[in-house]
Amino acid sequence: MVGAVGAAAAVGLHAPYDPLGVNLKDALLGPSLEHPFGTDQFGRDVLSRVLYGAGISLKVGVLSRFIAVGLGCLVGALAGYYGGILDRILMRSADVVMAYPALLLLVAVTAAFPPSLTVVFLALGFVGWPGVARLVRSLVLSIREREFVTAARAVGVSDLRILMRHILPNSLGPIIVAFTLGMGTAVMAEAGLSFLGLGAQPPEPSWGSMISHGKDYLRSAPWLTFFPGAAISFTVVGFNLLGDALRDVMDPKARGRGGRMGANRI
Amino acid sequence: MSEYLVRRLIPAVPILLGVTAFTFVLLHALPGDPVLAMAGERFDPEAVASLRSQLGLDKPLHERYLNYMGGLLKGDLGESFVSGRPVSEMVLERFPKTLLLAGAAMLFACVLGLFAGVLSAARPGSIADKVGMMSTFVAVSMPVFWLGLLLIFVVSVKFKLLPPSGYGGVDPRYLILPAVTLGAGSAGLIARITRSAMLEAVSEDYITTARAKGLSEVRVMVKHALRNALIPVVTVMGTDFGSYLSGAVLTESIFGWPGLGRLTLDAILKRDLPVIEGSVLFMAIAFMLVNLLVDVSYAFIDPRVRVEERKGES
Numbered sequence: 001m002v003g004a005v006g007a008a009a010a011v012g013l014h015a016p017y018d019p020l021g022v023n024l025k026d027a028l029l030g031p032s033l034e035h036p037f038g039t040d041q042f043g044r045d046v047l048s049r050v051l052y053g054a055g056i057s058l059k060v061g062v063l064s065r066f067i068a069v070g071l072g073c074l075v076g077a078l079a080g081y082y083g084g085i086l087d088r089i090l091m092r093s094a095d096v097v098m099a100y101p102a103l104l105l106l107v108a109v110t111a112a113f114p115p116s117l118t119v120v121f122l123a124l125g126f127v128g129w130p131g132v133a134r135l136v137r138s139l140v141l142s143i144r145e146r147e148f149v150t151a152a153r154a155v156g157v158s159d160l161r162i163l164m165r166h167i168l169p170n171s172l173g174p175i176i177v178a179f180t181l182g183m184g185t186a187v188m189a190e191a192g193l194s195f196l197g198l199g200a201q202p203p204e205p206s207w208g209s210m211i212s213h214g215k216d217y218l219r220s221a222p223w224l225t226f227f228p229g230a231a232i233s234f235t236v237v238g239f240n241l242l243g244d245a246l247r248d249v250m251d252p253k254a255r256g257r258g259g260r261m262g263a264n265r266i
Numbered sequence: 267m268s269e270y271l272v273r274r275l276i277p278a279v280p281i282l283l284g285v286t287a288f289t290f291v292l293l294h295a296l297p298g299d300p301v302l303a304m305a306g307e308r309f310d311p312e313a314v315a316s317l318r319s320q321l322g323l324d325k326p327l328h329e330r331y332l333n334y335m336g337g338l339l340k341g342d343l344g345e346s347f348v349s350g351r352p353v354s355e356m357v358l359e360r361f362p363k364t365l366l367l368a369g370a371a372m373l374f375a376c377v378l379g380l381f382a383g384v385l386s387a388a389r390p391g392s393i394a395d396k397v398g399m400m401s402t403f404v405a406v407s408m409p410v411f412w413l414g415l416l417l418i419f420v421v422s423v424k425f426k427l428l429p430p431s432g433y434g435g436v437d438p439r440y441l442i443l444p445a446v447t448l449g450a451g452s453a454g455l456i457a458r459i460t461r462s463a464m465l466e467a468v469s470e471d472y473i474t475t476a477r478a479k480g481l482s483e484v485r486v487m488v489k490h491a492l493r494n495a496l497i498p499v500v501t502v503m504g505t506d507f508g509s510y511l512s513g514a515v516l517t518e519s520i521f522g523w524p525g526l527g528r529l530t531l532d533a534i535l536k537r538d539l540p541v542i543e544g545s546v547l548f549m550a551i552a553f554m555l556v557n558l559l560v561d562v563s564y565a566f567i568d569p570r571v572r573v574e575e576r577k578g579e580s
Contacts, residue, residue, distance in 0.1 A: 096284035099550045101509050103516070104530060108292060108542065111534045184407065191409050192516055196531070208409070215415055215520075219423050229412030236407035 038223040040214070046223065049205035050231050056206050057235055060120060060190040061183040067125025068186075069179050072132025077167065079133065080140025081159065091137070094130035102127050106189055110198040117206075120199040124186050132178050139171040177247045184239035191232050207232050278554055285550045286338070289543050290331050334543070343547075344540035346533075353544035356529060361548070363433065364525035367517070368510035370441050371449035372503060379453040380499070383460025384492065388483075390465060398457060405454030414447040414520040431522035444521040448514050452506040456499055463495035497564060504560030508553040 037046035079090040097105070109123040143149065144167065152162050193199040194208030201209075207228040214224030337344060343353035382402070386395040421443060422430035432440050467473060468491050477483075515527035526545055533541035 092280060092284065095281050096288055099281055099285050099554060100546070101549055101553060104527075104546065104549065107515070107531060107534055108546070112292070188407075188409055192411065195409075195411050195516065196519070208411075211409075211412060211415065218415060218419055222419055225412070225415050225419075229409060229416070232412065233404065233408045236409075237403055240403065240407060 037227045038221065040210075040221075040224055046210075046227055049210060050207070050227050053205040053207045053210065053228065053231065054235070056117065056200055056204065057187045057190065057232070060117070060124070061187045061235075061239060064121045064124035064128065064186045064190075065179050065182050067121060068128030068182060069132050069175060071125060071129035072178075073136050073168070073175065075129065076133040076136025077140050080137035081144060081162075081167070087137075090133070094133050097127070098130045103189065103192060106193060107196065107198065110193055115198050115201055117200045117204075120190055120193055123193075124189060127189075128182055128186070131182070132175070135174060135178055136171060139174060140167055143167050143170050177243060180239065180246050181243035184236040184243065187232065187235055187239065275558070278558070281554070282547075282551065286335070286543075286547055287331070289546050290334065338547075343544035346538055346541045348533075348536055348538045348541075353540045356541060357526065357545050357548050360524060360526045360529045360545075363523065364511060364514065364518070364527060366436070367441070367444055367448065367514060367523055367525060368507055370445035371447075371510055371514075372452070372507050373449075374445050375449035375452035375456055375506070376499075376503065378449075379456025380460055380492075382453070382457040383495065384464065386457065386461040387464035387468070387491070390461075395461075399461070402454035402457045405450045408450070409516075410447060410451070410514075411516040411520055413450055414444070414517055417443050417447055418520070431520070433522070433524050440521075444514075444517050444523055447521075448510060448517045452502065455502050455506075459498045459502060460492070460495040463498055464491040467491040467493075467495070500560055500563055504556050508556040511549065511552045511556065 037050060040046055040049070075090050075094070079087040105127055106123050109126065110119050113119045149162060149166055152166060190199060190206070191208035191211075194206040195212045197209070197212065199208070200206035210228040211225050214221070214228070217224050334344070341354065343357070345352055346356060349356075382398045386398045389395055418430045421427050428439050428443055430443075473491060481489075511526075514523075514525065515531050517523065518525045518528040519531065526549065530542060530545045530549070532538075533545065
């Protein structure tokens with residue numbers, strides 16, 4: 001009955017969704033009215049931990065995508081706009097990063113540094129940028145040839161301005177879609193990493209690490225693994241749906257393969 | 267055809283070089299001194315220094331890299347820091363096990379995915395369709411390790427049908443759960459893709475022709491509409507299989523499957539550099555080969571690709 005009172009207080013204070021305090025009662029209680037998701041081996045309320053973990057997952061989903069998309073846009077825009085050697089070098093680097101199985105690269109990078117959530121953001125951003133870069137590059141390539149760009153150049157507008165004011169705004173749709181579609185993967189990846197012990201450390205209630213600790217009690221207290229995992233699934237489904245919906249709005253032709261759920265085509 | 271192959275292989279070489287260089291730099295230049303990791307809490311500075319020079323870690327980075335590359339060309343991947351065994355031996359020992367798991371998972375994914383996809387496409391809008399598509403969404407979003415634990419709980423703990431973990435070669439009792447866990451996501455994806463591709467095909471003229479010719483509905487669906495779905499399905503098969511091979515790390519950990527993914531994970535956590543480099547390199551190559559295979563197979567499945575390649579040549 002370790003008193004994670006500090007953590008308990010933190011959860012109680014910081015969980016914006018959860019007004020319930022986290023008390024120490026008996027450990028490993030099954031789901032009940034008092035503790036709808038049961039308690040864990042330290043007597044902490046699983047529901048509160050799951051809710052607090054939502055904050056972590058959201059942060060991961062959003063921030064890591066910002067890094068990935070930011071980097072990707074930069075690289076893709078440069079490669080697409082200037083072409084030539086720069087393009088080849090940048091794209092080859094993207095290929096090298098993409099040649100690695102994603103999870104392994106993530107594990108390798110996060111394992112090299114002291115574990116923390118920040119490292120996870122950076123690692124996810126690092127693994128995610130090539131995909132975005134390729135997308136942005138092809139977008140830039142197609143827009144570059146349009147008349148308004150040629151016109152702007154003829155007038156003498158600087159390259160940077162052209163990129164910022166003409167090309168990027170026109171590419172925004174697919175970029176946003178790429179951003180959201182990657183969020184689900186990012187959350188999954190973070191869960192996998194914290195499951196393996198890299199990333200958010202206990203007593204921070206990252207869903208992945210909750211499952212990892214919970215699996216030791218699989219027979220006696222299955223709710224410890226069930227609820228965080230269900231939370232992950234729901235979150236990822238949510239992000240995927242969001243991404244799909246955005247894609248349908250912004251780029252209807254891209255619907256094709258495996259897009260909408262249950263939609264009738266005929 | 268072989269020209270096509272060669273043209274695809276050539277850009278692969280610099281990428282591979284990039285991969286080895288990058289892995290090397292990543293591992294050797296980052297914080298986390300492997301020698302200290304091995305020495306443990308109390309260590310004797312002299313012993314540490316001699317260990318370091320023994321392992322060649324005191325030489326400058328570029329020298330180590332060149333040594334490594336030299337060994338690589340001879341097929342020597344070095345020895346494990348932890349066990350002293352040749353890395354190539356360790357990798358080759360584990361690889362077939364991962365291959366087995368990957369193959370089983372892919373088989374499962376294809377059979378289930380195609381079946382569900384065809385079923386949904388044949389009766390669009392029906393309950394079967396809706397249920398099917400909803401479950402694919404879930405399948406794709408479930409974390410692999412969670413699904414694995416759930417399956418273990420339900421099948422092994424509650425109903426005691428199958429052993430929860432361990433390796434038994436081709437013995438299905440040990441193979442089923444990990445394969446299903448690994449393949450579920452792919453099955454969902456394949457089902458979705460098959461369905462939408464087939465639905466696209468069904469509205470095409472050639473399907474109406476086939477029906478007009480009097481072919482049975484089953485034949486129409488399977489022989490003609492399904493073909494259309496094959497290209498995207500093969501793509502998914504390729505990328506997913508590639509990632510299975512490259513280290514179904516989580517699945518292997520949960521089920522205690524002694525494959526390549528686990529080897530790499532353990533090595534990373536123990537800072538066993540040669541093993542990490544060797545297996546990562548191996549996996550990157552395997553991944554690239556699988557992608558190449560997928561590309562080549564397009565030419566077989568879709569004759570249009572062959573024609574376009576020809577046109578591209580002139």
